[in-house]
Amino acid sequence: MMPVIELEHGWSLMETGILKLKRILEGCPENFSGEEYIALYSAVYNMCVQKIPKDFSKQLYDNYADVINAYNKETVLPYIRTKHGEYMLREFVLRWNNHKVLVRWLSRFFYYLDRYFTARNNLPSLNLVGLTSFRDLVYQEGQSIAKDAVLALIHKEREGEQIDRALLKNVVEVYVGNGLGEMEKYEDDFESFMLHDTASYYSCKASSWIEEASCPDYMLKSEECLKKEKERVSHYLHSSTEPKLIEKVQHELLVVVTKRLIENEHSGCRALLRDNKMDDLARMYRLYHLIPQGLDPVVDLFKQHVTAEGNALIKQAADAVTDQAESASGVQVQDQVLIRKIIELHDKYMVYVDECFQKHTLFHKALKEAFEVFCNKTVAGVSSAEILATYCDNVLKKGGGTEKLSDEAIEETLEKVVKLLFYISDKDLFAEFYRKKQAKRLLFDRSGSDDHERSILTKLKELLGGQFTSKMEGMVTDMTLAKDTQIGFVGYQSDKTKLGIDFTVTVLTTGFWPSYKTSDLNLPSEMVNCIEAFKAYYATNTKHRRLSWIFSLGTCHILGRFDKRPLELIVTTYQAAVLLLFNNADRLSYTEILEQLNLSHEDLARLLHSLSCLKYKILIKEPMSRSISKTDTFEFNSNFTDKMRRIRVPLPPMDERKKVVEDVDKDRRYAIDAALVRIMKSRKVLGHQQLVSECVEHLSKMFKPDIKMIKKRIEDLITRDYLERDSENPNTFKYLA
Template structure:
């Protein structure tokens, strides 16, 4: 086959087959030792002019060799041919490990060296012209995409270093000699104008730099990426622009252009702080901060200057608020800090800048002004005005500097001052507990909503309340040695247990948060009235916990409880027993022993009456329903005996009951307390029958009018004051308040002549036969005598005496167990054991020690010691 008709592929395949056959015909010992190395299996020589048709060389057109070649080709057509895929795209059957193969291709035409030099020179010129077009933003510039292929050719020729240096020099020259003068010209006189000009031309340069990176992408991704001392084009463009502006650039007046644009950003922040919307440009500020981050000069140039100017701004702000009130200063500081933090977040300030800025603000606005923020007078005004929002802002400001605990001192000072004023207020003694509860409730709300439920402030509140409640100076204002607060708490609880929620002022009613919290804890439903009453009693009990001397509370609570039980005036028996359980849990069994005995006496009295009525049912029947409560004298308060003439029928029943009781309980004596009794009287009026719930004294007076008939029968139709007093035997005080309750109130059962609010010995009384009321059973309240100063003082004196006996008992008990003690140790032990019942002064303890020495319970030992006398 002639050579001109062979394809390049046929030539390659024929040569490879011939070479293979020759290798196979050789003995194994004479084969090339390089067969084992796959890298030496073939040798291929290709001229640069790869686009030309490949030709194979034959030995001078020898006919014999041509005939051999024809036979070889015919044989290759009958057997599979091992083809070598030089393109690498197909599935090659080339097996390098089967043996060494040698492929020689000759007669390839090459390009002359002079033609290549001209070619690369033209490419270089095109690239340089393209750079100029990019700088000048030439719209008629050539297509940039083919240029990237030419850049690749230059880089592959080994001139990547020269090309990189040339590009850098062109960019540097353009920035410093062409663009920088334009920027300086348009910089203006102010920093904001200079900043705007720099940002404008930086945006343009960034676009040009991006276009250059696309043209020189091969250079950027190969040579610059893998060369240690070179930087990539993006970073190079940033460095060159930064060097031109911040190193070479000059502003008007000879100052540095870089410093001027940094001041421009600071000026924008200043305009924002002053709310100068005319000069403030939010977009420019945000873009400038991003530009400084790109330049890498944010932390080096901008941040120090910004923080320094900000510190001066905070100082000037503080100087401007010298005459402001604490409330105004708190809110202004809070608003300023919020705006500073928001600005940092909105305009992408660095987190370290924000932290340093706020730290500087905290130091200037809070730390250095802590004496103003913690001023007791200012804080007290905020608490008194219940400025929860201001107090919350104050707490949060102090928390920013971690000095919020310093607020406890003015907080406690306010509590002690206002609490002492309430306790000493003699003119408003009846509202003492209500005002204390209102004070505590307002403080609890402040802690809950203003101080973030900080437990340390709750502890401070309890300490402050305990301090002023037990302060001797506050107690001395009432002329007693005991706590007046304990007495008033007992009376307030009596009011709640008698009247229920009607006695609770609106200011003390639980709000939605309190009710929800109670409901979540499983205490009670938000709409349960009994639960609300229980919560109010719990609030009063919280005040009770602050009292050191609880014996005064016990005495008055016992007195009021007895009246409620005997007069059936409790609003809720469940509330009574719940309160008793709370006191027992708080103070122990000994404190509530007598109170529990009072409830037991009531139960035993009911059982006793059932037994008495059963005994009467076997003998006779009567229309009078007698109810008697037998009370143990030790558990109940002592009551004065008031003389009164009991109606004969009632007296006979009392005698029967007394006889019945003494038959069952020998050795016991009954003493009747008619002043504590009450009755149900059936009255017939013109408009119908009514049942009147009255006291025993009221019933005795009303029964007298049964003996008065019509005037026509010759009997008087009225009774005089003297007649009533003679018939009842009541003293003036009791008779006057009894007649006043029947004739001078809204429900007038009797008519008084002459009319008036006061009862005089010259008055006369008649039955109001025209009395009417929609209810069938009507309660006529007895006018209660107000507790006199003498009665109150007597109760306090009795408590004081009991405290002396308890102190002496504690001394004997301690000495009996220790036998010998020093004076100081004995004093400390006595105070510790008696503080739960009542605070005892050291001077009182010494007096009791002397009494016990006189009674020979103890004696003095050597030195300052005491010895127990067994």
């Protein structure tokens, strides 16, 4: 049997080892040998495994705590109390590191006690007892003094002085370590004071800088401060402090002065936008985008600025149109200039959104809302939808109209035009104007390229869907098929009797093309023969389609045999029919022409006006005047001549705008009816307000429906027994299947 070790004897052995450990901590060059460590461990082990009453586990546990408490009171505290400032911090850190070594070694000596006695009796571990002793005796007394010293050093560093960052990092570890696994001590005893001190410091700085510095200079200072505070965290503060610290700095340097800084008349956001200061705007975004709602004032000013610039372009165009009111071509040119400038404006501010504001959704939304404001304004009574359609027509015409663009530039321009269309509310109105102009380009061979025609339709289809472009695509397809049909007709003629004149027919599908005015024109015999020949050919290809002839779109090349020299005249089918009458008569009255051609007074007056009252006076009207009367007579002007060998005789332009708007309004009524029925069919019962709002949402992709019109359509659907009012609540509607 092992001899029994009494507490006094065993503890005296432990005291010897503990004393040596203390000397080592105080700097004596000693070490524990393996034999010494085993002897101390064995002494504890033997005193713990002896049978009661010789089991001294409880006494050893208490003695362990007493030793550590005594060391802290008698050695550590006196040293710390004699130090001040940075020296105190060094001592504070040294004593904490020494204490951890003391606890670690003693825990090894008393390992068996910790493993069995403390675990079996649910007592705090020896490590926890040791660390708690330092916290309650040393840390509790020194933390406040240390905190003040650390804050003083941080203040010095903020003012540009060099400090010992490693020391501060070690002091922070003392605060964290004495939390014993929790952050409470660090947060309550140090961090909260440091954050308050930070707020006070930067509040003073902000008050000074905002009075002296411009907005860009202020932002530079603020950005530098935020950068340094982040470095401060990485060098010596706990990582959990960073968001709190940055929030304090942001609040004092940015949030408090937001209005004065951003709305500064001379150097704020508007001035930066006006002067194209992209670097400063990017800095403003970087500073404010991490602050909750921090970007809101920047977004508002951005939207206001873009809206103001767009409105200025609209006003400039309207003023220019007023100045050139007598010149239709001048007005059109101004419209084209306006679209170019709006595209340039969009390109410019898209760069701002992408590069300065990092494609942030708020700025995309602001740009969209700004463009929606001025892109939906009229210019001298002309809607933006029509102006944009005219611009497209100008780009897609042969030679690019007034725009001389390469194929790549045309593609890029079309892409930008479609982006602008996104901002226009009346997309259906654009579609109708575009279709009218597209038809003229295709029918009169004015289109520059089929590839470009199809390209813009692809872009429109991606933006607005296949329904938007189906008719336009059908028109392009029709033109391809019409060419094949014409080739077949030419081949058919080679086998039959030749017509003697060149005759080209373009066969169109009724549903794709705009509606055109038709009349029962009495054609000259030459034209009748051509039509009959084509009818015969077409009947060989299909028996289920009926041809309806639209003479208003036809073009004729006729030879005018004038006295001085013959001239080729390019005229419409109607004009040609009028002129060919003079092959059989030198002089005809208005009434005779009317009876022979079977036209309305309105149509014939327009034709005769073009041939006798405008630039090319191919007919002589008696009496001479600028208007056509039913009593007028007309004579072929055999003396007419022109320096050109071929001339195009234009018809007076017709204002198609009114008809287009009327057609679109009619289509909108049908669209509103369809939307209301579709919504009610799926919902069965719905309140008035909700039905109206859902209808608006449903149709807003194509146009912005008028609320009054929706209400009228609801009433109409009720009278037609599609809907009925609820008998108890008149503001609720029911769907009638």
